[in-house]
Amino acid sequence: MLFYVQMRWNHEGRISLDELWEIEAREAAHAQETIESGMVVGIWKVAAQKRVIAVVDMESAEELDRTALGRLPMREYLDFEIVWPLRDYGGFAQDVQQHYNV
Template sequence: MLFYVQMRWNHEGRISLDELWEIEREEAEHAQETLDSGFAVGLWKVAGQKRVIGIIDAPNAEELDRTALGRLPMREYLEFEQVWALRDYLGFAEDVKKAYKV
């Protein structure tokens, strides 16, 4: 199941920039692993903002939740602003053609 996730760094007043960069180095390694495994389809850092956007291919919402809350090195400092389940457009188009009838 594909998910759009939008995260914002929420570290101000909680850790120093040096500490942030150390955790972000761990996060970068984790990001590479998730991309290599196919769990993350793509990850993007928004230019000029403390924000990251990803397309995640998780088996279900529970697995996405486990990753977001338990596996990410930055989990304490990421605010998930948006999480949207994505549906394949062509599957939707087929349902439209059938007027949503079986």
């Protein structure tokens, strides 16, 4: 199942900038591993903002929750602003053709 995820860094007053970069370095290595595994379809840093967006492929919302809250090195410093489940447009188009009378 695909999810669009928008995250904002929430570190101000909690850790130093040096500590942030150390944790973010671990997060970057983790992101590279998940891209190579196919779990992350794409990930982008929003220019001039403390924000990252990603499209991830998880088997379920529960697995996304486990990853977001338990596996990410930055988990304590990320606010998940938006999480949208994504539906394949081809399947939607088929339902439209059938007027959702399946």
